[in-house]
Amino acid sequence: xxxxxxxxxxxxxxxxxxxxxxxxxxxxxxxxxxxxxxxxxxxxxxxxxxxxxxxxxxxxxxxxxxxxxxxxxxxxxxxxxxxxxxxxxxxxxxxxxxxxxxxxxxxxxxxxxxxxxxxxxxxxxxxxxxxxxxxxxxxxxxxxxxxxxxxxxxxxxxxxxxxxxxxxxxxxxxxxxxxxxxxxxxxxxxxxxxxxxxxxxxxxxxxxxxxxxxxxxxxxxxxxxxxxxxxxxxxxxxxxxxxxxxxxxxxxxxxxxxxx
Amino acid sequence: xxxxxxxxxxxxxxxxxxxxxxxxxxxxxxxxxxxxxxxxxxxxxxxxxxxxxxxxxxxxxxxxxxxxxxxxxxxxxxxxxxxxxxxxxxxxxxxxxxxxxxxxxxxxxxxxxxxxxxxxxxxxxxxxxxxxxxxxxxxxxxxxxxxxxxxxxxxxxxxxxxxxxxxxxxxxxxxxxxxxxxxxxxxxxxxxxxxxxxxxxxxxxxxxxxxxxxxxxxxxxxxxxxxxxxxxxxxxxxxxxxxxxxxxxxxxxxxxxxxxxxxxxxxxxxxxxxxxxxxxxxxxxxxxxxxxxxxxxxxxxxxxxxxxxxxxxxxxxxxxxxxxxxxxxxxxxxxxxxxxxxxxxxxxxxxxxxxxxxx
Amino acid sequence: xxxxxxxxxxxxxxxxxxxxxxxxxxxxxxxxxxxxxxxxxxxxxxxxxxxxxxxxxxxxxxxxxxxxxxxxxx
Numbered sequence: 001x002x003x004x005x006x007x008x009x010x011x012x013x014x015x016x017x018x019x020x021x022x023x024x025x026x027x028x029x030x031x032x033x034x035x036x037x038x039x040x041x042x043x044x045x046x047x048x049x050x051x052x053x054x055x056x057x058x059x060x061x062x063x064x065x066x067x068x069x070x071x072x073x074x075x076x077x078x079x080x081x082x083x084x085x086x087x088x089x090x091x092x093x094x095x096x097x098x099x100x101x102x103x104x105x106x107x108x109x110x111x112x113x114x115x116x117x118x119x120x121x122x123x124x125x126x127x128x129x130x131x132x133x134x135x136x137x138x139x140x141x142x143x144x145x146x147x148x149x150x151x152x153x154x155x156x157x158x159x160x161x162x163x164x165x166x167x168x169x170x171x172x173x174x175x176x177x178x179x180x181x182x183x184x185x186x187x188x189x190x191x192x193x194x195x196x197x198x199x200x201x202x203x204x205x206x207x208x209x210x211x212x213x214x215x216x217x218x219x220x221x222x223x224x225x226x227x228x229x230x231x232x233x234x235x236x237x238x239x240x241x242x243x244x245x246x247x248x249x250x251x252x253x254x255x256x257x258x259x260x
Numbered sequence: 261x262x263x264x265x266x267x268x269x270x271x272x273x274x275x276x277x278x279x280x281x282x283x284x285x286x287x288x289x290x291x292x293x294x295x296x297x298x299x300x301x302x303x304x305x306x307x308x309x310x311x312x313x314x315x316x317x318x319x320x321x322x323x324x325x326x327x328x329x330x331x332x333x334x335x336x337x338x339x340x341x342x343x344x345x346x347x348x349x350x351x352x353x354x355x356x357x358x359x360x361x362x363x364x365x366x367x368x369x370x371x372x373x374x375x376x377x378x379x380x381x382x383x384x385x386x387x388x389x390x391x392x393x394x395x396x397x398x399x400x401x402x403x404x405x406x407x408x409x410x411x412x413x414x415x416x417x418x419x420x421x422x423x424x425x426x427x428x429x430x431x432x433x434x435x436x437x438x439x440x441x442x443x444x445x446x447x448x449x450x451x452x453x454x455x456x457x458x459x460x461x462x463x464x465x466x467x468x469x470x471x472x473x474x475x476x477x478x479x480x481x482x483x484x485x486x487x488x489x490x491x492x493x494x495x496x497x498x499x500x501x502x503x504x505x506x507x508x509x510x511x512x513x514x515x516x517x518x519x520x521x522x523x524x525x526x527x528x529x530x531x532x533x534x535x536x537x538x539x540x541x542x543x544x545x546x547x548x549x550x551x552x553x554x555x556x557x558x559x560x561x562x563x564x565x566x567x568x569x570x571x572x573x574x575x576x577x578x579x580x581x582x583x584x585x586x587x588x589x590x591x592x593x594x595x596x597x598x599x600x601x602x603x604x605x606x607x608x609x610x611x612x613x614x615x616x617x618x619x
Numbered sequence: 620x621x622x623x624x625x626x627x628x629x630x631x632x633x634x635x636x637x638x639x640x641x642x643x644x645x646x647x648x649x650x651x652x653x654x655x656x657x658x659x660x661x662x663x664x665x666x667x668x669x670x671x672x673x674x675x676x677x678x679x680x681x682x683x684x685x686x687x688x689x690x691x692x693x
Contacts, residue, residue, distance in 0.1 A: 002691070002692055003691050005689055006687065008623060008687065009676045011685060019630075019631060023633075024634055025635030025637055025680060026635075028680070029681050030677075033680070045459070046461075061466045061468075065464055067456035067464055067466070068466050069456050071325070071352075072318070072322060072348050072349055075322035075325075075348075078315075078320075078323050081312070082322065082324060082325060082328070083330050084326075085327060086283075087458075108315065108318075108319050110315075111315035185672075185677040185678055188678060224636065226640035226641075229640070229641075229678075
């Protein structure tokens with residue numbers, strides 16, 4: 001009797017062998033890793049173009065071995081639209097944070113979704129503006145303290161956190177909308193599945209896919225990374241529930257199954 | 261046989277873009293350039309191109325950026341307030357060295373201003389317009405034919421120098437119908453190995469405008485851009501002269517102002533007054549040496565603009581104090597008149613004459 | 620029961636501790652040492668207890684942990 005060892009988990013090939021600039025415990029690292037894994041599993045690395053936003057993930061292309069470009073703040077889905085229309089047979093991913101997607105680029109977000117652009121939007125919601133040091137985001141929770149809501153977000157003054165998935169679900173065109181999170185290993189697995197599904201749908205030409213990922217920003221939240229993961233579960237998830245809001249391809253398959 | 265077509269300036273420009281191989285056009289409607297948007301909506305499908313009526317000027321310019329980064333020939337157009345919004349992406353594209361064509365069919369400002377043609381965006385166009393140290397090539401047609409011809413050239417210039425090219429025309433040129441001979445494609449092709457097309461069998465292509473290291477990266481990038489702008493400045497010298505050889509009085513004007521000034525030159529010549537016109541057809545780089553040369557034998561120079569004095573600053577820089585530079589302009593959609601120009605020049609003649617008598 | 624070995628690349632590790640917090644066997648801990656970037660890093664105190672569940676590698680933001688599955692053959 002002898003033992004034979006094999007890798008159960010290997011670092012994905014699409015991930016470049018460099019240290020990221022992200023803080024310890026930042027969710028972007030997990031999402032990059034999952035995205036890189038998805039590129040490998042679907043064998044689409046060589047045909048993928050990533051549009052990076054303004055925000056912490058602006059240097060995304062330094063970590064993932066795909067073609068990439070930077071959009072102006074908030075214009076990420078518009079740039080992605082321009083890329084996709086010029087190269088309809090490429091996989092185009094718009095990777096965005098909460099400021100990019102829901103504040104300075106709300107118009108671009110809604111209209112790319114409304115046109116049903118065959119792109120994938122990965123939305124990293126960490127309830128604050130990380131890159132600039134932790135200011136209030138459109139997704140900052142009520143009473144959450146940030147640099148620009150020092151006494152906690154007061155909805156009487158700044159409104160309530162915006163729910164992107166619910167907002168986009170009012171539109172007819174999007175094919176797939178799901179909210180997932182990173183608060184524990186099981187949630188991370190589901191996040192990976194959602195990313196793979198979104199990219200798969202794009203590959204099949206199903207149309208606009210949107211994955212919102214609740215992610216931790218322990219540095220700006222002022223807590224330990226593990227506590228950050230817990231905070232997602234205890235504070236963010238009640239306001240931003242996990243849900244598949246739209247899955248047209250699956251709905252069509254189910255309807256087809258019933259009919260036959 | 262030459263085939264003339266009666267076309268609005270805006271339509272001539274749009275058709276010329278298609279001839280030049282523009283296959284990606286994104287815009288937001290704004291008067292007085294709406295004909296471009298409508299023409300593209302109707303005709304892009306004919307060439308299997310993409311037209312999107314974008315949700316905003318910012319989005320339209322960003323879509324241009326995406327298609328330009330993909331290696332396509334992309335264009336947007338607008339009018340003054342819309343061009344202000346597009347400055348965001350223009351700066352990004354200048355920084356990332358992406359070729360594209362942006363037409364500004366100028367209207368009166370500031371602010372929402374009016375919808376009649378004007379030339380108040382000269383500074384914005386020739387000084388970069390957005391944030392950061394950059395310039396864009398600025399072509400200045402003065403009729404529908406040139407709107408078409410310059411558009412075809414603009415795409416080649418954009419690709420050759422990897423830079424945004426602005427077509428700066430006013431609302432009158434965009435709206436006026438004139439006979440046009442549609443230009444032929446130039447046939448020039450440009451390799452774009454830098455385009456983001458998927459990293460297959462090669463290293464990643466990355467199109468950035470964020471360069472965080474001040475001394476060893478961003479400064480070098482800026483120096484590279486400046487070297488390119490210097491190359492452009494050496495190479496592109498575009499202007500036309502009209503009866504300048506023996507002129508005592510030189511007019512300088514572009515676009516619609518130049519058409520009015522040219523008429524004034526003819527009228528003045530009928531009265532025996534030797535006037536001439538210098539018309540830059542590219543505003544950046546500005547044909548400064550050529551203007552100085554042209555002005556060297558003139559007594560005085562009058563710059564005519566549909567603004568309160570923007571190109572006149574470049575004119576003054578060009579002649580560098582060698583002769584007196586005067587300015588006549590009207591703004592907000594009002595046009596300079598032939599009569600006023602003639603009166604000015606005749607006044608110079610008169611004061612010069614009295615000056616000679618006194619000395 | 621599966622048996623695994625967590626292979627931790629200490630140079631990639633930033634010492635965030637997400638792996639430690641999520642290890643069901645509590646066999647991960649922070650080293651009393653820093654890597655060349657000045658970060659504390661995770662070590663496994665008892666590989667024999669590893670069940671190759673993958674929780675640590677899933678949670679790791681720096682892809683610093685690979686999991687090797689031990690298989691008995693013969």
